[in-house]
Amino acid sequence: MNFVEELRWRGMLHDMMPETEEYLLKNKTTGYIGFDPTADSLHIGSLVPIIILMHFQKAGHNPIALVGGATGMVGDPSGKSDERNLLDEETLNKNIIGVKGQLARFLDFNSTTENAAKLVNNYDWMKGISLIEFVRDVGKHITVNYMMAKDSVKKRIDSDSQTGMSFTEFTYQLFQGYDFYHLYKENDCKLQMGGSDQWGNITTGTELIRRKAQGKAYALTCKLITKADGTKFGKTAGGNVWLDADRTSPYKYYQYWLNSSDEDAESYIKIFTFLDKETIETLIAEHKQAPHLRLLQKKIGEEVTTMTHGVDAYENAIKASNILFGNSTADDLKSLNEQTFLDVFDGVPQAEIERSVIENGLEIVPAFSDTGFLKSNGEVRRALSENSISVNKEKVKDDFVITTNDLIADKFVLLQRGKKSYFLLKVV
RNA sequence: GGUGAGAUACUCAAGUGGCCAACGAGGGCAGACUGUAAAUCUGCUGCGCAAGCUUCGAAGGUUCGAAUCCUUCUCUCACCA
Numbered sequence: 096m097n098f099v100e101e102l103r104w105r106g107m108l109h110d111m112m113p114e115t116e117e118y119l120l121k122n123k124t125t126g127y128i129g130f131d132p133t134a135d136s137l138h139i140g141s142l143v144p145i146i147i148l149m150h151f152q153k154a155g156h157n158p159i160a161l162v163g164g165a166t167g168m169v170g171d172p173s174g175k176s177d178e179r180n181l182l183d184e185e186t187l188n189k190n191i192i193g194v195k196g197q198l199a200r201f202l203d204f205n206s207t208t209e210n211a212a213k214l215v216n217n218y219d220w221m222k223g224i225s226l227i228e229f230v231r232d233v234g235k236h237i238t239v240n241y242m243m244a245k246d247s248v249k250k251r252i253d254s255d256s257q258t259g260m261s262f263t264e265f266t267y268q269l270f271q272g273y274d275f276y277h278l279y280k281e282n283d284c285k286l287q288m289g290g291s292d293q294w295g296n297i298t299t300g301t302e303l304i305r306r307k308a309q310g311k312a313y314a315l316t317c318k319l320i321t322k323a324d325g326t327k328f329g330k331t332a333g334g335n336v337w338l339d340a341d342r343t344s345p346y347k348y349y350q351y352w353l354n355s356s357d358e359d360a361e362s363y364i365k366i367f368t369f370l371d372k373e374t375i376e377t378l379i380a381e382h383k384q385a386p387h388l389r390l391l392q393k394k395i396g397e398e399v400t401t402m403t404h405g406v407d408a409y410e411n412a413i414k415a416s417n418i419l420f421g422n423s424t425a426d427d428l429k430s431l432n433e434q435t436f437l438d439v440f441d442g443v444p445q446a447e448i449e450r451s452v453i454e455n456g457l458e459i460v461p462a463f464s465d466t467g468f469l470k471s472n473g474e475v476r477r478a479l480s481e482n483s484i485s486v487n488k489e490k491v492k493d494d495f496v497i498t499t500n501d502l503i504a505d506k507f508v509l510l511q512r513g514k515k516s517y518f519l520l521k522v523v
Numbered sequence: 524g525g526u527g528a529g530a531u532a533c534u535c536a537a538g539u540g541g542c543c544a545a546c547g548a549g550g551g552c553a554g555a556c557u558g559u560a561a562a563u564c565u566g567c568u569g570c571g572c573a574a575g576c577u578u579c580g581a582a583g584g585u586u587c588g589a590a591u592c593c594u595u596c597u598c599u600c601a602c603c604a
Contacts, residue, residue, distance in 0.1 A: 324561080356560065387558040420559050460572095474552090477567060481553045513553055 098154035099315075102147070104372060105365040107317045109291040112301065115313040118285070119156070123210070126151055126286030126315075127159035127278055129217075129271065129293075132167045133182070135193030136339035139329045139351070140320070142367060142399075145201045147288055147317055148212065149369075152202065157210045159284060160198050164191050164218030166271055172264040173247040173292045191216060197338050201402070213282070217274045233273050236306040237299065242268060245295035268299040275300025279312055291316040320366070323358040338403055344442020345404040349412035352396040353389070357382070360391040368398040415439040419517065425487040425501075433504040440509075444468070445519035453508075453522060457497040459484065468510055468518040478512055485511040 099116045102108040118124065128144045130137065137145075148158040167187055182190070195214060198204075202212035242248060245268060251260035275297070278284035287297045297314040304312045320328040329336050336351045337343040343351075355363055360382070364375055382391045400409040418427070418439055431439070446466035448457075463475040463484065478484050479493045487501055487509050497520075501508055508520040 350559080354559070357558095358561090386560085389558065389560080392558095392560090416559080471570065473571065474568090476572075478553070481566075483553050514559065516552090 098151055098156065101150050101154065102315075102317065106362055107143070107147070107366055109316045109318045110294060110314075111316075112298075112314040115286070115315055118313055122285075123155055123157070124286055124313075125157040125159060125278075125282055125284040126288055127161050127215075127275075127284055128288045129161040129163050129166065129274065130194055130198065131163050131171065132187055132190035132194050134335075134337075135190045136337045136342050137194055137197050138335040138337045140335075141338070142403075143317060143320060144289065145198065146367065148202055151288075152210060152212060155210060157213070158202065159213045159215060159278065159282065160202060161274060161278070162191050162194055162198075162214065162216045164188075164216045165221035166217060166267065166274070167191075168218075169267045169270055170264050171247075171267050171271070171296070172251060172260060173296060191218075193339070215278070217270075217277075220277050221270070221273075229269075229273075232307075233269055233276075233303065236303055237269060237272070241302070242299070245299070247292075247295050268296050269303075271296040272299035272303040275312065276303045276307060279304050279308065279310060285311075286313045286315060288315045288317070290319050292319060320363075323356050340404055340408065340442075345400055345408035346412045346415045346439075346442050348403065349396045349400045349409065349416065352399055353392045353416070355392050355395065357386055357391070360389075360395060364391055364395050367395060370394075370398065411438045411441065415441075420514075423488060425489050428487055428503050428509060431504065433506060436504055436507060440507075440517070440519055443517045443519050445521050447521050447523045450522045453497060453499055453502065459486075459491060459493060459495045459497070462486075462497055462508075462520070463510060463512075463518075466510075466518070466520060469512065483513045 098119055099108065099111070128148055130141060130144065145160075148160060151158045164187065167182060167190070168184075195216075198214060202214075204212050204214050242265065243252070247268070248260065248265060251264075275284070275287050287293075287300055289297060294314070294316050297316070301312045301314055304310045322328050331351065335343075336348060340348075352363070352367075361379055364370065364378065368375075370378075378391055378394055382389070396412075397409060400412055414435075415438075417423075418431075428436075446468070448466065459479070460472055460475045463469045463478070464472045469475050469478065475484070476493065482490060484491055486495065486497060487503065488511065497508055502522065503509065506522050508522075510518040510520060512518075
């Protein structure tokens with residue numbers, strides 16, 4: 096199956112420039128997607144572009160992942176209603192390194208195959224360009240009228256916009272456009288892909304290529320991931336869902352996918368896994384028969400967690416999920432050895448506590464508040480009156496005192512607020 | 524530079540001398556129900572067991588009493604130049 100066809104049946108395709116599909120069918124093409132180094136880790140929002148590059152590579156084309164060292168300094172106004180805060184150079188460099196490392200987990204940059212992925216940083220070519228050069232060589236080819244017509248700009252200039260837009264952000268599209276031009280010249284890169292919010296920026300690039308190099312380049316955008324309930328994809332109460340295991344533990348990562356709604360799961364399984372059409376259709380049919388089994392969610396969790404963190408991490412996430420959400424009791428917990436226990440609770444926030452404190456008996460309120468699990472004594476009392484506090488999976492009342500009898504593996508106490516919020520006390 | 528509007532808790536937003544720890548909505552958390560879901564219903568959502576304490580851009584002031592009045596400052600936005 097060819098690249099465009101693949102994206103199409105998976106429901107990922109949003110828009111293409113005319114003739115893009117024909118061109119891709121006939122030519123082994125070099126194409127790129129840009130990644131913003133706004134943090135030192137990518138989050139699952141970046142998973143879609145990564146997967147697109149993977150499909151692109153599988154279809155025999157040459158993928159380039161571009162890290163926006165230069166564009167990150169400017170700030171993309173697309174989809175933003177506020178002026179962005181600029182990152183300082185040190186942070187940015189740290190972020191670039193982090194992002195590069197993560198991309199390498201999904202795309203093979205070192206292989207000797209002829210369509211190995213390539214990684215570039217636009218700072219490398221942007222840093223040497225002077226303002227005068229930029230204004231004469233790039234700015235001259237694009238009219239302000241053209242730039243103003245872009246949605247990302249229009250929205251910010253409209254009278255109902257609250258913030259206005261700085262020249263810095265206005266210039267952004269020229270930066271990204273120049274990237275495309277540069278890759279076109281240096282790498283024969285003919286295609287830029289991205290989320291549908293990138294359409295404006297991408298076409299500035301093809302326009303620049305047309306005017307400056309009399310060349311033809313193509314654009315392809317994918318649908319932005321939405322959630323059926325309207326909330327933002329990739330966000331939880333705790334913040335973004337990151338691809339970095341230190342920021343979002345594999346367990347939480349797995350849980351995020353497992354908790355997808357039925358509606359979302361049907362589209363996610365096409366987008367985020369590489370399973371073939373037939374397998375997916377069977378799964379969807381089975382899921383509809385028995386929705387409570389959540390086959391789709393489990394499969395997505397399996398595929399995506401394995402792809403991101405490896406099989407071992409996935410298996411631990413499953414183990415942890417079973418213990419935390421199965422009907423395990425305090426005795427089950429106590430039967431775990433230290434290593435298994437640690438694997439299961441990897442990523443659960445913890446606090447250390449003196450052994451003597453437990454030996455003297457630790458009352459329930461300070462156990463939850465002093466350790467930093469809950470914010471204040473008042474909150475603990477509130478939670479207690481809601482009957483939402485558990486120690487080692489068993490509900491407790493406000494007169495409960497933690498003693499050495501409650502230690503798991505002679506070392507840990509598992510605190511819990513509600514069903515999903517865990518905290519670990521570690522005796523030292 | 525000129526003119527005008529504004530700054531209230533996580534967000535939006537009411538409140539214009541005491542009845543204000545501050546209406547309401549959203550969000551969040553929890554409980555019931557459930558599939559670790561959706562929908563729904565209920566409770567909570569500054570600190571404190573409590574008495575009480577600290578909050579309404581900042582600092583001063585008036586007053587028995589201030590989110591509310593006065594002064595200065597800081598910042599934001601809009602229009603004009």
